[in-house]
Amino acid sequence: MEQMKSKAWLIAAFSLAGLAACQKAGNNSTETTLTASTTQAVVGQTVSVQVSSNRNAASWTVTPSASVAQTYTITTRAVNYFTFNQAGTYTVGVRMRNIAFDSTHQSLDSCWHHEGGDDGGCHKGIDSASVMIKVVN
Numbered sequence: 192m193e194q195m196k197s198k199a200w201l202i203a204a205f206s207l208a209g210l211a212a213c214q215k216a217g218n219n220s221t222e223t224t225l226t227a228s229t230t231q232a233v234v235g236q237t238v239s240v241q242v243s244s245n246r247n248a249a250s251w252t253v254t255p256s257a258s259v260a261q262t263y264t265i266t267t268r269a270v271n272y273f274t275f276n277q278a279g280t281y282t283v284g285v286r287m288r289n290i291a292f293d294s295t296h297q298s299l300d301s302c303w304h305h306e307g308g309d310d311g312g313c314h315k316g317i318d319s320a321s322v323m324i325k326v327v328n
Contacts, residue, residue: 221245223287225322232326237274240322246287248303254282265303267292275326284321286313 223244232238242249251271253259258277273283292302313319 222316223285223318223320224316225283225285225320227283227322227324230322230324232275232324234275234278234326234328236326237272238324239270239272240283240285241270242285242287242320243269244287244318246289246318248288248290248292248299250286250288250303252284252286254284255279265300267299273324275324278326278328281324281326282321283324284319286319288318 223242223246226241226243228239229236248265248267249263249269249271250265251261251263253261253273258275258279259281260274260276262272271283271285273281275281288303290299290302292299315321
């Protein structure tokens with residue numbers, strides 16, 4: 192019974208240490224945030240969305256995507272542009288990674304997919320962020 196209490200205490204201590212490490216990783220220098228030029232748009236309007244992150248490559252998504260045009264899918268630029276062609280509520284998301292990239296010898300898209308851009312966890316506020324945009328007629 193005493194051995195079970197020791198194991199429980201040890202597990203609890205490791206869990207708290209892990210939680211503290213995760214929260215420390217979330218300090219301002221490692222945060223990923225999105226800022227939209229507006230979160231209330233009209234059909235046909237282009238909205239700019241800016242990412243702030245210490246990582247160098249971004250993979251952008253928008254859901255639902257059928258009636259939205261976006262300037263970039265994968266980019267090193269901090270701002271992306273979305274044009275909404277139908278009313279609805281949309282979620283613009285970004286996933287950030289550090290990618291070794293040499294534009295004279297390879298495409299960013301190829302680097303993203305072959306250097307781990309699609310791998311690993313996605314931690315909201317750390318290496319990913321999203322913003323909701325409501326579009327009306």
